[in-house]
Amino acid sequence: MTRLLLVEDDHFDQILFTKRLSMVRPDWIIEHAGDLIEAAQRLEHATYDVVVTDLMLPGAAGEEVLRGLVGAGATRIIVLTGLQDVDVSAWPSVVAHIEKADFDPEGFAAAINAIG
Amino acid sequence: MVLQEAAIITPASLSQLVGLAAMSPAGVVGVVLSGVLVGAFAGWALLPRRAPDSQALEAMVAQRAAARHHELEAARHRMMLILHAAGEGIYGIDGAGKITFCNPAALAMLGHAHEAEVFRRSAHELHHHHHADGAPYLAQECPVYETLRTGQVGAHDGDVFWRKDGSSFPVEFHSTPVNIEGKITGAVVVFRDITKRLAREEELRQSNHDLDVFATAASHDLQAPLRQIRSFADLLKQPGLSPAESKQYLEAVTDSAARMQDIIRSLLTYSRRANRHPDMDAVALSKVVMDVLAVVQEPLDEVGATVDVGALPVVRGDVARLFQVFQNLIQNSIRYRAEGRPLHIAISWEVVGAHHRITVKDNGVGFDNAQAERIFQMFERLHGRSKAGVGLGLAIVRRSLEQHGGSIRAVGEPDVGATFIIELPRVVG
Numbered sequence: 046m047t048r049l050l051l052v053e054d055d056h057f058d059q060i061l062f063t064k065r066l067s068m069v070r071p072d073w074i075i076e077h078a079g080d081l082i083e084a085a086q087r088l089e090h091a092t093y094d095v096v097v098t099d100l101m102l103p104g105a106a107g108e109e110v111l112r113g114l115v116g117a118g119a120t121r122i123i124v125l126t127g128l129q130d131v132d133v134s135a136w137p138s139v140v141a142h143i144e145k146a147d148f149d150p151e152g153f154a155a156a157i158n159a160i161g
Numbered sequence: 162m163v164l165q166e167a168a169i170i171t172p173a174s175l176s177q178l179v180g181l182a183a184m185s186p187a188g189v190v191g192v193v194l195s196g197v198l199v200g201a202f203a204g205w206a207l208l209p210r211r212a213p214d215s216q217a218l219e220a221m222v223a224q225r226a227a228a229r230h231h232e233l234e235a236a237r238h239r240m241m242l243i244l245h246a247a248g249e250g251i252y253g254i255d256g257a258g259k260i261t262f263c264n265p266a267a268l269a270m271l272g273h274a275h276e277a278e279v280f281r282r283s284a285h286e287l288h289h290h291h292h293a294d295g296a297p298y299l300a301q302e303c304p305v306y307e308t309l310r311t312g313q314v315g316a317h318d319g320d321v322f323w324r325k326d327g328s329s330f331p332v333e334f335h336s337t338p339v340n341i342e343g344k345i346t347g348a349v350v351v352f353r354d355i356t357k358r359l360a361r362e363e364e365l366r367q368s369n370h371d372l373d374v375f376a377t378a379a380s381h382d383l384q385a386p387l388r389q390i391r392s393f394a395d396l397l398k399q400p401g402l403s404p405a406e407s408k409q410y411l412e413a414v415t416d417s418a419a420r421m422q423d424i425i426r427s428l429l430t431y432s433r434r435a436n437r438h439p440d441m442d443a444v445a446l447s448k449v450v451m452d453v454l455a456v457v458q459e460p461l462d463e464v465g466a467t468v469d470v471g472a473l474p475v476v477r478g479d480v481a482r483l484f485q486v487f488q489n490l491i492q493n494s495i496r497y498r499a500e501g502r503p504l505h506i507a508i509s510w511e512v513v514g515a516h517h518r519i520t521v522k523d524n525g526v527g528f529d530n531a532q533a534e535r536i537f538q539m540f541e542r543l544h545g546r547s548k549a550g551v552g553l554g555l556a557i558v559r560r561s562l563e564q565h566g567g568s569i570r571a572v573g574e575p576d577v578g579a580t581f582i583i584e585l586p587r588v589v590g
Contacts, residue, residue, distance in 0.1 A: 055385070057389045057393070057413050057416070057417065058385075058389070060409075060413065061389065061392045061393070061396075064396060065392070065396070068399075104529075127384060127385050127388070145385075145388060146384065146388050
């Protein structure tokens with residue numbers, strides 16, 4: 046069973062991501078963290094197949110977010126952000142970068158399955 | 162003005178001067194500038210000294226000489242008017258770079274009361290001796306000397322001229338050679354104080370920067386709620402939604418729309434603040450703060466906040482903008498209050514040198530001091546989007562205070578609180 050951690054402080058984006066992904070993958074478990082501290086706590090107590098994260102979080106932005114997540118033990122990260130022109134090539138843990146406006150639940154689920 | 166009276170040299174005195182006997186100058190008008198004879202108009206009569214009709218001829222030539230004298234006087238008067246009326250500073254130098262005349266605008270800009278203070282002094286040593294950064298300005302590098310050397314008209318922008326009192330101002334200037342019969346005998350320098358022009362250029366640069374940020378905002382901060390509206394509307398189209406789900410999605414649509422409206426309203430406020438000059442007046446800050454507290458009383462009561470306001474000064478400012486400064490700061494404190502302890506805001510005043518220092522201190526969530534400058538940038542929210550702000554409030558505060566000749570900085574400590582330190586000039590009047 047696939048288990049995801051969504052790190053997103055925007056309440057509406059949390060609802061949208063969860064609802065839309067659940068419609069195509071109702072069996073997946075999606076958990077939420079609103080900031081890096083909460084994400085680190087969850088990563089400490091559970092194992093996730095993928096961490097999906099925004100890059101603008103309370104108290105951290107951009108690479109600070111990635112540094113924080115990798116430091117907390119995230120090994121596979123998908124960046125889901127409203128920002129364009131994001132360069133995550135220096136981060137091997139980042140397996141994909143998706144703009145929120147382009148989020149397609151079917152394609153997203155297929156990509157995660159492909160990762161394995 | 163050192164333009165001396167045009168001296169009239171009579172035929173008799175000139176004939177004495179040059180010792181002419183048979184060839185008598187009948188009428189001569191000499192032109193003297195700055196005490197130097199630079200030209201003459203003369204009517205010559207090639208006649209024996211005591212020819213029978215010499216008296217009539219002398220009278221005729223004297224009449225013509227007088228007419229020329231009047232023409233010269235009129236020309237001199239016109240030149241004086243132009244030099245006096247010119248808004249630009251104009252001065253002349255001789256071949257050695259020494260000032261030969263200086264118009265009133267130049268004297269005023271350079272801080273001199275009388276032309277005598279600059280006459281015959283080196284223009285370069287008087288007001289062009291150092292660069293803006295304080296480094297000595299060698300005469301060999303001076304574009305005016307270049308004009309004296311080459312005879313080329315020079316245009317220069319970006320230097321400063323130094324006033325008598327030691328202060329300086331940025332100038333643009335032109336130096337035009339005075340070429341008499343192929344010889345460069347001096348130059349005329351026309352200059353203009355470009356302080357205001359540079360300020361306008363800086364305003365324009367800031368405005369362009371804001372436009373860039375504005376465009377970023379439109380593409381990011383406005384797109385987020387727009388995208389959410391579309392996504393929730395799509396969800397609403399799904400069959401089989403429960404009434405609770407429908408209600409939740411509809412509320413999300415209206416909330417996102419309201420958020421877009423907030424952003425647009427704030428952008429407009431910021432843009433208006435950026436582009437209009439404030440209406441300056443004497444403003445009692447204690448009255449401004451009381452008015453703000455009346456407006457934000459309800460949200461203050463809702464969170465159980467207390468506000469202490471000490472004595473506050475009267476400053477020179479725009480009452481509407483100062484109102485917004487304090488309103489935004491207090492709303493900021495409400496927004497970033499700490500959970501678990503009642504919000505307390507203290508507003509106090511002290512005089513520091515030439516400034517009033519007004520401090521707005523709260524006991525909210527605070528912030529890391531390393532982020533202190535980021536909070537004043539447009540669309541920055543240190544605490545992400547979980548707090549309701551648009552991300553423009555403090556940018557508007559800073560912009561408004563800068564337009565008052567003031568400043569604001571912030572000091573924070575996480576989980577202890579934030580302190581905003583405003584400084585406004587003490588000058589009133």
